[in-house]
Amino acid sequence: MALDTDTQLNSLGFAKPPAQTRVVVAMSGGVDSSVVAALLADQGYDVVGVTLQLYDHGAALAKKGACCAGIDIHDARRVAEERGFPHYVLDYENIFRDAVIDEFADSYLAGATPVPCIRCNERVKFKDLLETARDLDADCMATGHYIQRLTGANGPELHRAADADRDQSYFLFPTTPEQLDFLRFPLGHLPSKQATRDLAGQYGLSVADKPDSQDICFVPNGDYASVIEKLRPGAADPGQIVHADGRVLGEHAGVIHYTVGQRRGLGIGGLTEPLYVVKLDVEKRHVIVGPKDMLxxxxxxxxxxxxxxxxxxxxxxxxxxxxxxxxxxxxxxxxxxxxxxxxxxxxxxxxxxxxxxxxxxxxxxxxxxxxxxxxxxxxxx
CATH class of the missing domain: 2.40.30.10 (Translation factors)
Known part of the structure; x- marks a missing residue:
């Protein structure tokens, strides 16, 4: 039955049949984006899967549990083959390094605590990849993020996911109105991650039981310092741990090993009060600590x-x-x-x-x- 284009919109908000609606799905290789692709393909949309290779493919093949690693590229391709839609892998390694990794390292060296996943969404996935989707003549781009795009009186609005435990709004705040007009988030209304896994099982996806990624994709085992030392040799210069009142309490092996609010692993014992990192003075190479109320x-x-x-x-x-x-x-x-x-x-x-x-x-x-x-x-x- 043909869609009545005068009165009815399809599930992605277009006044035409799903088969005439091309949607590029950003596929990380995990269960979330795989379910999005399978769901839209099942609804009859013209689905094109795209996966980004964000860092060295050879090194990535051995790394499990991280977005856009080599194993994940293989998993995304396999889902596309299972569900019968085209899939492309794009080499964004240089873009990713320039836009995300270098700033991550420099921010840590400046005493900040960066959030590279936000920069990746802002500068890579919702910028370059979105433009690639337009080049492929897509009507929209869909992702597996847990967030909702709702239509308000003045156009599309960004809303928290229905499942507060999965909500990813913190990582998507740089999304612009122009990008939001082109983006779709088919999982944002689901009540739980289990509902997503149930859909993966329903579609028979090979990734249905795949664990969620935990680490930043280019930071193995959460060891930020070793990555920064590799990117910026000499970054881990030693210095002093100084109390806010001026007392020198000990030595440290590099400011990059510390973040504001940190309590554990300070390497200073024998004190009567718990101390926290309250400031990082990069120029003096001082890790400044103090009582909790200073935070x-x-x-x-x-x-x-x-x-x-x-x-x-x-x-x-x-x-x-x-x-x-x-x-x-x-x-x-x-x-x-x-x-x-x-x-x-x-x-x-x-x-x-x-x-x-x-x-x-x-x-x-x-x-x-x-x-x-x-x-x-x-x-x-």
């Missing part, structure tokens, strides 16, 4: 803001919102005070511990699920 802050400077509200951010002197300052933290009530179109100060209504330069500050609707964008925390405390 608390209510003022968060934010820049490089991507705003997704209906009205311009600067149209009001302040906004009542909630914010996340780490991906693992719950959202907290806050006041956003714009300075310019891309810079603002966020006042947390209750103090937050461990706010760190290099992390994202993501803006949410106070009552509801909508994401208003976010920016980067840029100054120490």
């Amino acid at each position: 608390a802050t209510r003022t968060v400077p934010v820049r490089e803001i991507n705003w997704l509200g209906d009205a311009p951010m600067t149209s009001r002197p302040e906004w009542q919102i909630s914010v996340k300052v780490r991906s693992t933290r719950p959202a907290r009530d806050a006041i956003l005070r714009p300075i310019s179109d891309t810079e603002a100060t966020v006042e947390l209504l209750s103090p937050e511990e461990g706010v760190s330069p290099g992390q994202a500050c993501v803006f949410y609707e106070s009552e509801g699920s909508r994401i208003f964008g976010g920016g980067w925390i840029w100054r120490g405390y």
Whole structure:
């Protein structure tokens, strides 16, 4: 039966039959994006799978449990063969290194705590890959992210996933309105990850029981320091661990081994109070430690803001919102005070511990699920 293009939209929001709707699916090789591709192919869409090779293919083949590794490329290709749609592998190694890995290393050397997965979405997947999808004459691009794209009075809006435990909105705040118009997130409404795995089993996918990736794709076993030392030889110069009151408490083997808020692994014993990393002084090579209450802050400077509200951010002197300052933290009530179109100060209504330069500050609707964008925390405390 033909689709009534005057009154009916297909499930991706286009007024034409699924068979005439081309959708590029970004396939990482994991269960989520594989289910998206299988689901859309089953619904009759013209699916094209694309997988990015983001770093050395030979080295990646031996690495398990990470996005876009060699094994994952094989798994994505196998799913495409099983479900009968074309699949392409694109070599983005140089782009990925320039746009993500180099900044990751330099940010750590500057004493920040970067989030490379956000930069990858912003600068690679939702930029270069999205343009590739347009070059393939796609109507849209779909991903396996757990987030929702809902249509509001002024167009597409970004909303949290139905499953709060799987919500990936923190990592997608740089998504622009123009990108959001082209993107689709078919898993965002699902109640749980088990629902995704159930679909994988229903479609007979070979990756149905594949474990989720845990580490940053180019950081084996979460060992950031060894990666940075390889990228920036000499980065792990030793220095002093200094108490906030000026006392030298010990030596360290490189500032890159520490992050703001860290308590374990400081290598200083015999103290009567628990101490935390409260600041990193890169120029002096000092790891500054202090009591937990020194981590608390209510003022968060934010820049490089991507705003997704209906009205311009600067149209009001302040906004009542909630914010996340780490991906693992719950959202907290806050006041956003714009300075310019891309810079603002966020006042947390209750103090937050461990706010760190290099992390994202993501803006949410106070009552509801909508994401208003976010920016980067840029100054120490």
